[in-house]
Amino acid sequence: MKKTNPAIIWFRQDLRINDNQALNAAIKSGMPILPVYVLDDENAGEWQLGMASRCWLIQSLSSLNKSLGGQLRFFKGPADQIIPQLANEVNASGVYWGRCYEPWRIHRDTCIKTTLHKDNIRAKSFNNALLFEPNTILKSDGTPYKVFTPFFRKGCLQTIQQTDLTVKSETLREFDQSRVGGGINALNFSPDSNLKAAVQNKWQPGELGALNRFNRFLENGIQGYKEGRNFPGTDHVSGLSPHLHFGEISIRQVWHTIKNETEADPEDIEHFLSELCWREFSYNLLYHRPEMPRNNLQEKFDKFPWRDNRKDLNKWRLGETGYPIVDAGMRELRQTGYMHNRVRMIVGSFLVKNMLLHWHNGEDWFWDRLFDADLASNSASWQWVAGCGADSMPYFRIFNPITQGRKFDPEGIYIRRHIPELAKIPTEHIHMPWEAETKTNYPTPILDLASTRKRALKALEATRNHPDSS
Numbered sequence: 001m002k003k004t005n006p007a008i009i010w011f012r013q014d015l016r017i018n019d020n021q022a023l024n025a026a027i028k029s030g031m032p033i034l035p036v037y038v039l040d041d042e043n044a045g046e047w048q049l050g051m052a053s054r055c056w057l058i059q060s061l062s063s064l065n066k067s068l069g070g071q072l073r074f075f076k077g078p079a080d081q082i083i084p085q086l087a088n089e090v091n092a093s094g095v096y097w098g099r100c101y102e103p104w105r106i107h108r109d110t111c112i113k114t115t116l117h118k119d120n121i122r123a124k125s126f127n128n129a130l131l132f133e134p135n136t137i138l139k140s141d142g143t144p145y146k147v148f149t150p151f152f153r154k155g156c157l158q159t160i161q162q163t164d165l166t167v168k169s170e171t172l173r174e175f176d177q178s179r180v181g182g183g184i185n186a187l188n189f190s191p192d193s194n195l196k197a198a199v200q201n202k203w204q205p206g207e208l209g210a211l212n213r214f215n216r217f218l219e220n221g222i223q224g225y226k227e228g229r230n231f232p233g234t235d236h237v238s239g240l241s242p243h244l245h246f247g248e249i250s251i252r253q254v255w256h257t258i259k260n261e262t263e264a265d266p267e268d269i270e271h272f273l274s275e276l277c278w279r280e281f282s283y284n285l286l287y288h289r290p291e292m293p294r295n296n297l298q299e300k301f302d303k304f305p306w307r308d309n310r311k312d313l314n315k316w317r318l319g320e321t322g323y324p325i326v327d328a329g330m331r332e333l334r335q336t337g338y339m340h341n342r343v344r345m346i347v348g349s350f351l352v353k354n355m356l357l358h359w360h361n362g363e364d365w366f367w368d369r370l371f372d373a374d375l376a377s378n379s380a381s382w383q384w385v386a387g388c389g390a391d392s393m394p395y396f397r398i399f400n401p402i403t404q405g406r407k408f409d410p411e412g413i414y415i416r417r418h419i420p421e422l423a424k425i426p427t428e429h430i431h432m433p434w435e436a437e438t439k440t441n442y443p444t445p446i447l448d449l450a451s452t453r454k455r456a457l458k459a460l461e462a463t464r465n466h467p468d469s470s
């Protein structure tokens, strides 16, 4: 007899088959599987997916759909209406999903659970995105960590010893045949053609692409990671961030493999694990301080005298500030949907300190342009750069882009890769091309580093008379 009451597996930021606890539970229920994806711009509000994320997402979903034999059903609209309606329409036995931690999603998903329970439909959510639930790593007094190192050492490293990270997956057998939802075109967006080309040149969205990239990193990147990760011209970072953001590879699998199955130097391994925990730390901050994407975590920065200058902002966005390492980073972002971490810190410091423009400007631009745009990591990192976050770089530490360039891209390999106008500039002038005799159409600097540094330090004084200044 044909089975009814399908188990709905609602894919969200866990676009994979392997080690997907929600999918495993749906399969184990013994009912036919009904896999769905809902693009919910309504509830996302100002945090609707940016242009780059949409471009990545559509390709990642195509890949997932292939793995599911073309059975994934697509919906567009408010998930708090679509999911309960669908569950009732198909007489679902249950709805299964991986938890997300953006404040708007926590609110929405809680409402969905309540509605489904009222309708007597099982609603079960699982941790598919993080190593630890954000409310589980706490200090001994039960409060959340505000400083990274103890969070990593006392919190993560100790807890992980009691955590089973074995990678699991159940075999997909039977799909539900209800004719609900649409094909991928129901999502109704066509990716920007430049970004689409960027994906095709450099990336492979989806589970297979994530695994390929991880294997490449295991072979070529992890050995020497601790030092190498600072040099944007070399290939020592994993490039896993968009894959991790969309859950195309399980964070448990990444941790387990790096910790137990690599022969790299222990210092490289530990450093990489600590970076994975910066991601966890960002999620902890967002969970405990849901206002983080818009409000300074240190209130004394509320009085900071930011400038407002669209023209300068536009030059920063386009990579036309006249400082090569800054411009190379901003152009890398536009050309590839990615920017190396060291350079993210340099362009961030330049924006909020030398240009004195609000960190929200950087946060918003990155949100729109990064393939790995992630509410927790992006907002925590911008607050870190601006000095107003938890365990941040102090505002008075201002990166000098010339010194940073000389230190981390000494030969100008990264700069030349992204700024063709500077390709022929001799190495001795690559960080100060205005001193070279070779003429180029590369812009001259839009600001003076020494005087803008002074201006930034003076602006910092506005934060000094606040009760939380120390």
Ligand code: FAD
Residues within 6 Å of the ligand: 229, 237, 238, 239, 240, 241, 242, 244, 245, 275, 276, 277, 278, 279, 280, 282, 339, 340, 341, 342, 344, 345, 348, 366, 370, 372, 373, 374, 375, 377, 378, 379, 381, 382, 385
């Ligand atoms: P690897 O060095 O290979 O690191 C491995 C993984 O660890 C990354 O994939 C990422 O998941 C995690 N990780 C590494 N560094 C950090 C960090 N500082 N904070 C949080 N997680 C980290 N990362 C995002 O994933 N999304 C963002 O929107 C984002 N915005 C940022 C904005 C600014 C201003 C800055 C300074 C950093 C931002 N980061 C963000 C963090 C970091 O730059 C990227 O995670 C990293 O560059 C991704 O490259 P990778 O995968 O090659 O990193």
